[in-house]
Amino acid sequence: MTDLLDELPGEPMMWVLIVSELLVFGAGLAALSAMRLTDPAGFAEAQAHLNRAGAALNTVVLVTSGCLAALAVRAAQSGREGRKRALLAGAMVLGVVFLVIKGQEYAAKAAEGITWETHPFFTFYYLLTGFHAAHVVAGIVLLGLVAVLRDPRATETGAAFWHMVDLVWVLLFPVVYLIR
Amino acid sequence: MTRDPLLLAWAGLVTLSLAGAGLSLVPAGPVLSLMALSLALLKGRIILHRYLGLANAPRWRRGFDMVLAGFCAGLAGLALLLGTGI
Numbered sequence: 001m002t003d004l005l006d007e008l009p010g011e012p013m014m015w016v017l018i019v020s021e022l023l024v025f026g027a028g029l030a031a032l033s034a035m036r037l038t039d040p041a042g043f044a045e046a047q048a049h050l051n052r053a054g055a056a057l058n059t060v061v062l063v064t065s066g067c068l069a070a071l072a073v074r075a076a077q078s079g080r081e082g083r084k085r086a087l088l089a090g091a092m093v094l095g096v097v098f099l100v101i102k103g104q105e106y107a108a109k110a111a112e113g114i115t116w117e118t119h120p121f122f123t124f125y126y127l128l129t130g131f132h133a134a135h136v137v138a139g140i141v142l143l144g145l146v147a148v149l150r151d152p153r154a155t156e157t158g159a160a161f162w163h164m165v166d167l168v169w170v171l172l173f174p175v176v177y178l179i180r
Numbered sequence: 181m182t183r184d185p186l187l188l189a190w191a192g193l194v195t196l197s198l199a200g201a202g203l204s205l206v207p208a209g210p211v212l213s214l215m216a217l218s219l220a221l222l223k224g225r226i227i228l229h230r231y232l233g234l235a236n237a238p239r240w241r242r243g244f245d246m247v248l249a250g251f252c253a254g255l256a257g258l259a260l261l262l263g264t265g266i
Contacts, residue, residue, distance in 0.1 A: 008240055009233035017258040018232075026251055040262055044208060056201030060194055063223070067190035070231045074186070163231040170223040171251075173200065174216035179259050180208040 006175075013112045021105045021135070023134050025168045029175045032124040039120070044180040046121035049114060051105050054066070055177045059169060065094035066166040069143065069159040076088040076155035084155060088147040091162065095140040102133050125176060132168055189230035198224050213259030221252045 005012055036043045072087035109115075109122075117127040139162045147157035182188065200219045206212045225245060228234045234241040 007237045009237055030251075030254065030258070037258065037261055052204040053201065054202070056197060057196040059200065060184050061191065063193035063197060063227075066227065066231050067186060069191075069195075088238050089220060160232060163227055166231065167224055167227045170197075170220050170227065174203075174213075174220045175255060178200070178203055178216040179213045179255075179262070 004095075009156070010160050011153065014157045014160045018160065021164055021168065025132070025172065028124065028128050028131075029171060032121075032128065032175060033179070035120055035124065040085050040180075042119060043121045046119040047107065047177070047180055049112065050125070050177055051108065052177050054101050054105050055173055059173055061094050061101070062096050062166050062169050064093045065098070066163050068094065069162045073152070073156045073159045076152040081150060085147050088155075088158075090174075092140050092143050095136055095143070095162075098136055099133060102129065102136075128172055128176060132165070132172060135165045135168070146153050185230055185235070189226050192226055193223055196226075210260050213262070214256055217252045217256050217259070221249060224248050224252075 008015055068087045068091040072084045072091065075081075075084040075087055114122055116123050139158075142158045142161050146154045149155070196219050200216065200223075203212060203216050203219070206215065225248065228244050228248070229241060234244060
């Protein structure tokens with residue numbers, strides 16, 4: 001058992017958090033997929049209001065940010081503090097870019113008079129993407145904290161949280177934006 | 181040409197993301213759903229293996245791969261039901 005835990009990269013408690021978050025988002029995505037069966041036409045009509053190009057762009061933004069965070073871990077492990085901070089700053093800036101694009105999408109929905117009560121699809125849309133956006137905010141704060149700590153283990157833990165946010169988005173994107 | 185696994189992973193993720201963006205042009209139906217979920221599964225595996233470092237933890241990698249594939253298969257099953265109008 002200790003052997004197995006030793007094999008796991010990074011902080012085990014962060015993996016507990018990652019698995020918990022994946023279960024929560026997974027349940028939400030499964031619920032959306034099941035609810036869609038009750039009103040396929042209504043869900044497709046509601047989904048047509050989403051900005052698929054913006055969401056696809058956000059996928060590229062997040063996976064690029066994740067790469068910078070992973071490179072920051074490598075820099076921290078080799079003692080290159082300046083490079084680590086620069087890479088984490090880049091990852092955080094891309095996190096902010098993600099939130100700006102997401103904010104524009106929410107603003108466009110508000111301008112159309114679409115709220116979370118407009119259709120059950122939008123209830124799931126706002127819950128899932130809003131909860132995810134809250135994790136992006138938390139991830140940016142966490143990356144900022146580990147950027148100032150001279151501890152490679154802390155950098156690895158912060159980056160692992162960021163990768164979880166990334167992983168959730170790549171699973172959320174097809175279910176919310178594409179499948180119809 | 182880089183051989184850095186992280187940069188190769190990033191290039192793979194960007195390529196798959198662009199392919200996903202292209203799916204918005206595919207008509208609604210089971211083909212779209214299966215392609216979208218397959219791309220998500222591939223991207224998820226790259227993030228787990230390369231970004232989160234499970235490439236160096238074979239037992240954990242197998243476990244996460246199985247659960248992720250099972251989850252995507254479940255979503256695909258629901259999407260296929262959508263296509264049949266059940």
